[in-house]
Amino acid sequence: MFAARLARMTESPILAMARKRRELVAAGHDVIALNIGEPDFDTPDHIRAAAKRAIDAGHTHYPPVAGLAELRAAIARKLREENGLDYAPDEIVVTGGAKQALANAMFALLEKGDEVILPAPYWVAYRGLVELVGATAVIVPATIDDGWRVPPQRLAAAITEKSRLLILNTPGNPSGVVLKESELAAIAELVRAHPRLMVISDEIYEYILFDGARMHSIAALNGMRERVITVNGFSKGFAMTGWRLGYAAAARPLAAAIAKMQGAFTAGANSIAQHAAIAALEGPRDAVEDMVRTYAERRRFVMQRLRAIEGVRAVAPEGAFYVLADVSADGGEDDAALCDRLLAERHVALTPGGAFGAPGTVRISFAASRADLAEGLNRFAAGLAAS
Structure with a gap:
């Protein structure tokens, strides 16, 4: 049925x-x-106020599929200044939450028979999306004795000719692990050795760090910009879960593919939430x-x-x-x-x-x-x- x-x-x-x-x-x-x-x-109050102003100003119509130009420019500035990532506004796609960015990317990249490497512990939605697309999740576990960190050699052993995607999440849900630059460099070396392998880096918790932990983005490493889709959003850091707004940043052909998927599923993300997100990025922290x-x-x-x-x-x-x-x-x-x-x-x-x-x-x-x-x-x- x-x-x-x-x-x-x-x-x-x-x-x-x-x-x-x-x-x-x-x-x-x-x-x-x-x-x-x-x-x-x-x-925060200033973000809510921006949404109210957007409503009163009549910003209640369909936005562009890939997002408002002003928000994409603000995200590009944020990525450059905070993460060392150089993306043009047209390499950014604003989505209905970070989960939609993940789904868009997976539907754009994966075919039946492809393998997706998931370091465990992983956010449960990753596996669900992989299976929905028809790909195969390859789980690479870590234990508490590993500090919930998957050693690069364990990841290397999981890579096959069918490997298409590696999903990273830093800071991690549920582990709280923040990947060090040296760990990301070792992972990047593995990825560069396998031309078909792409990376999704989910960085939604980037602002919530403890004890001097520092955020690093794998896309900033040498040779990785074309191989990584960086996913982020506004839910966790700005307490905007109900606004349902995320984004993906990727090299132009990848971003275009992600936007194409979004056009098929939902078109543009909520216009009012996008105006609020500009205030989140450009306002006080x-x-x-x-x-x-x-x-x-x-x-x-x-x-x-x-x-x-x-x-x-x-x-x-x-x-x-x-x-x-x-x-x-x-x-x-x-x-x-x-x-x-x-x-x-x-x-x-x-x-x-x-x-x-x-x-x-x-x-x-x-x-x-x-x-x-x-x-x-x-x-x-x-x-x-x-x-």
């Missing part, structure tokens, strides 16, 4: 946990949400810095609390707002069953790490209030002790 591709699609474990949590809340239960992958802050300071305080609290829970191991994240905690010590309950039980019995929502290619772990979001973190971690600890 339906297209065969639907059989390749299952409900995202992240969305499934969110749905189960909402059902409990609707039934009147007090559920602590440590599964949420979005800032718990409102969009005080609110962003305040958010990051708050995340840093929460991170310290969460790590201190996790270290006191028997049977839990965790590596302090260098970026983003998650801790990936290893709960495999007792070798019993798998992570999905554990998260379901914690939600049902303790009313705390976490995300099972198996969804990210890291079985035996749970992802804890610290995009939550200090009070919710304290109570949620108490419930987590009590649930583990009762297993």
